Amino acid sequence: MNQAVGLPDALTMPLAQIDVSDPRLLEQDAWRPYFARLRAEDPVHFLDGSAFGPFWSITLFEDIVAVESDTGTFSSAPTILIGDLTDDLPVDMFIAMDPPKHDVQRRAVQPVVAPQNLAAMEVLIRARVVDILDGLPLGERFDWVEQVSINLTTQMLSTLFDFPFEERRKLTYWSDLATGSPEMVGGDISEEERLTGLTDCLQTFTRIWHERKGREAGFDMISLLQRDTNTADIVDRPMEYLGNLMLLIVGGNDTTRNSATGGVLALNQNPAEYDKLRANPGLIPGMVSEIIRWQTPLAHMRRTATRDVEFRGRQIRKGDKVVLWYLSGNRDESVIEHADQFIIDRKNPRHHISFGFGIHRCMGNRLAEMQLRILWEEIMRRFQRVEVVGEPERVRSNFVRGYKTLPVRLHPL
Amino acid sequence: MPTITLIEFNGTSHAIEAETGKSLMQNAIDNGVPGIDADCGGACACGTCHCFVEAAWLPATGSADAMEEAMLGMRPDRTELSRLSCQISVSDELDGMVVHLPEYQM
Numbered sequence: 001m002n003q004a005v006g007l008p009d010a011l012t013m014p015l016a017q018i019d020v021s022d023p024r025l026l027e028q029d030a031w032r033p034y035f036a037r038l039r040a041e042d043p044v045h046f047l048d049g050s051a052f053g054p055f056w057s058i059t060l061f062e063d064i065v066a067v068e069s070d071t072g073t074f075s076s077a078p079t080i081l082i083g084d085l086t087d088d089l090p091v092d093m094f095i096a097m098d099p100p101k102h103d104v105q106r107r108a109v110q111p112v113v114a115p116q117n118l119a120a121m122e123v124l125i126r127a128r129v130v131d132i133l134d135g136l137p138l139g140e141r142f143d144w145v146e147q148v149s150i151n152l153t154t155q156m157l158s159t160l161f162d163f164p165f166e167e168r169r170k171l172t173y174w175s176d177l178a179t180g181s182p183e184m185v186g187g188d189i190s191e192e193e194r195l196t197g198l199t200d201c202l203q204t205f206t207r208i209w210h211e212r213k214g215r216e217a218g219f220d221m222i223s224l225l226q227r228d229t230n231t232a233d234i235v236d237r238p239m240e241y242l243g244n245l246m247l248l249i250v251g252g253n254d255t256t257r258n259s260a261t262g263g264v265l266a267l268n269q270n271p272a273e274y275d276k277l278r279a280n281p282g283l284i285p286g287m288v289s290e291i292i293r294w295q296t297p298l299a300h301m302r303r304t305a306t307r308d309v310e311f312r313g314r315q316i317r318k319g320d321k322v323v324l325w326y327l328s329g330n331r332d333e334s335v336i337e338h339a340d341q342f343i344i345d346r347k348n349p350r351h352h353i354s355f356g357f358g359i360h361r362c363m364g365n366r367l368a369e370m371q372l373r374i375l376w377e378e379i380m381r382r383f384q385r386v387e388v389v390g391e392p393e394r395v396r397s398n399f400v401r402g403y404k405t406l407p408v409r410l411h412p413l
Numbered sequence: 414m415p416t417i418t419l420i421e422f423n424g425t426s427h428a429i430e431a432e433t434g435k436s437l438m439q440n441a442i443d444n445g446v447p448g449i450d451a452d453c454g455g456a457c458a459c460g461t462c463h464c465f466v467e468a469a470w471l472p473a474t475g476s477a478d479a480m481e482e483a484m485l486g487m488r489p490d491r492t493e494l495s496r497l498s499c500q501i502s503v504s505d506e507l508d509g510m511v512v513h514l515p516e517y518q519m
C-alpha cells in the first residue's frame with residue numbers, strides 16, 4: 001500500500017477538519033483511517049468548507065440506508081456528486097431526479113437490463129470474454145486494466161447500445177469525460193475537453209437514433225427508448241437524451257471496469273482466498289458480490305436536504321449537501337463482520353452497499369454481476385494464476401474508486 | 414405455527430412452518446427457500462424479496478406503505494398481487510397462505 005503523501009495524519013488531526021472529499025485519499029489509497037475515525041467518533045460529520053463547499057458525511061451503513069429511503073427530505077436533485085454541476089452542459093439524468101419523474105424514466109429503460117434479457121445476452125458476452133482472454137500473452141508482463149478491464153466493459157457497452165464496434169473506444173472516453181472534472185469530483189479533465197467530447201457524444205448518438213428509427217425493432221438501449229411511449233421523442237430533448245446515455249455509459253463502464261481489476265488485486269493481496277477459489281470455483285457468484293463490496297467502485301452519492309431536519313441528533317439545514325459514503329458503509333463492522341477483510345465465501349455476500357439502496361439502487365446490478373461472474377469463470381478455466389507484478393496506479397477522484405494501470409503476468413493451467 | 418406454501422417460478426413448492434412475528438422474507442430464508450435474495454436485509458430498500466400473494470390471501474397480508482409502493486414501482490414484473498416479503502409480518506391469520514416467487518429478483 002502507498003504511503004500517504006502530503007495528507008494530514010488521520011488519527012491526530014482535529015476531527016472537524018477531516019476532509020474525505022480530498023481526491024488524493026483514493027488516489028493514494030489512504031482513505032481507510034479517515035473513515036474509520038468518522039465512523040467511530042462522528043458518524044454524521046459536518047465539514048464547514050472544502051474545495052466543494054461545506055457538506056455532511058454519512059458514514060454508517062444503516063444511516064446511509066435511512067437517508068436513501070427518505071427521498072422527500074433528501075433529494076437526488078440537482079446532482080449526485082459532491083461538486084456542483086457546471087452550467088455549460090446541464091445534462092438531465094434520472095439518477096439525479098426525484099419521483100415521479102425519476103420513476104417514469106427509469107421504468108422506460110429498466111427492462112433492458114432485466115435478467116430475462118440478460119440471459120439472452122450471456123452467450124454473446126461469454127464469447128467476447130473468451131476472445132479477450134485467449135488473446136492475452138502468457139508469461140509476460142502486461143497491463144490488466146487496458147487489455148482486459150477496459151476492453152471487456154467497452155465491448156459490453158457497444159453490445160448494449162448496438163454501437164459501431166470499431167468505434168467502441170469512444171464510449172470509454174466519453175465515460176471518463178463525464179466522471180473526471182475537477183469541479184465535480186477533483187479529477188483532472190478540463191472543462192473544455194469535457195464539453196467538446198460530450199457534444200461529440202450527443203451528435204454521434206443523435207445520428208444513430210435517426211439511422212435506427214423505423215428499422216426492425218432491436219433489443220439495444222436505443223431501440224428500446226424509441227419504442228417506449230415515454231421516451232419515444234427523447235431525442236428532441238437533447239440534454240435528457242444525453243443524460244440518459246451518459247448514465248448508462250458511466251453506470252456500465254467505470255464500475256464494472258474497476259471491479260474487474262479490483263478482483264485481481266484483492267485475490268493477490270489475499271492468497272488464501274485465491275487458494276479457496278482454485279479449490280472450489282463454485283464460490284464465484286458469492287465472490288463477485290464480495291469483490292464489488294471490497295472495491296466499492298463508486299465511493300459516494302450525494303443528496304441535498306429539501307428542508308431543515310434533525311438526523312441522528314444533528315441539525316441538517318435546507319439546501320445542505322449530504323454525502324453518502326458507500327466506501328465507509330461497506331467497512332462498517334456493526335453490519336459487516338471483518339469488514340476490512342476480503343472473504344470470498346461470506347455467509348451473506350449480497351448484503352453490501354456498493355449498489356446503493358432505495359429507489360435509485362443500481363439499475364445495472366445484475367448485469368454487472370453477470371459480466372464479472374463470466375469473467376471469473378473463464379479466467380479459472382485458463383489460468384492457474386493472474387499474478388500482480390507491480391503497484392497499481394489509482395484514479396484521482398473522490399467518486400470513482402478505480403485504477404489506471406495494474407501490471408500482471410499470467411500463469412496458464 | 415402457521416403453514417405457508419411458497420412456490421418457486423419453476424413450480425417447486427415449499428410448505429414451511431412459519432414463525433409468527435417474523436417477516437415472510439426471514440421465514441423463507443431461514444427455511445432455505447430459494448428465489449428470494451433480500452439484499453438489504455429487510456429494510457424495504459432493495460426490492461429483491463418480491464413475491465406474488467395469491468389473491469384470496471392478499472387482504473390478510475395488510476397493505477403496502479408508501480416506501481414499499483415506491484420499491485415495487487421499480488419492478489418490471491410487478492402485478493396487483495405483488496408484495497415485498499420483508500414487509501409481510503407472519504401471523505396466525507396467514508395459516509394456509511400460498512405465495513408465488515418471481516422468475517428473477519432485481
Ligand code: HEM
Binds near residue numbers: 292
Ligand atoms: C459493479 C458495478 C456497479 C456499481 C458498483 C454501481 C453502483 C451504482 C450506484 C451506487 C448507484 C446509485 C444508487 C443510489 O443513488 O442509491 C447506481 C445507479 C445506477 N446504475 Fe449502477 N453500478 C454498477 C453497474 C452498473 C451497470 C453495469 C449499469 C448499466 C446499465 C448501471 C446503471 C445504473 C443506473 C442507470 C443507475 C441509476 C438508477 C436510478 O437512479 O434509479 N450500473 N449504480
Ligand code: FES
Binds near residue numbers: 438458497
Ligand atoms: S429485503 Fe430488501 S426490500 Fe425486502
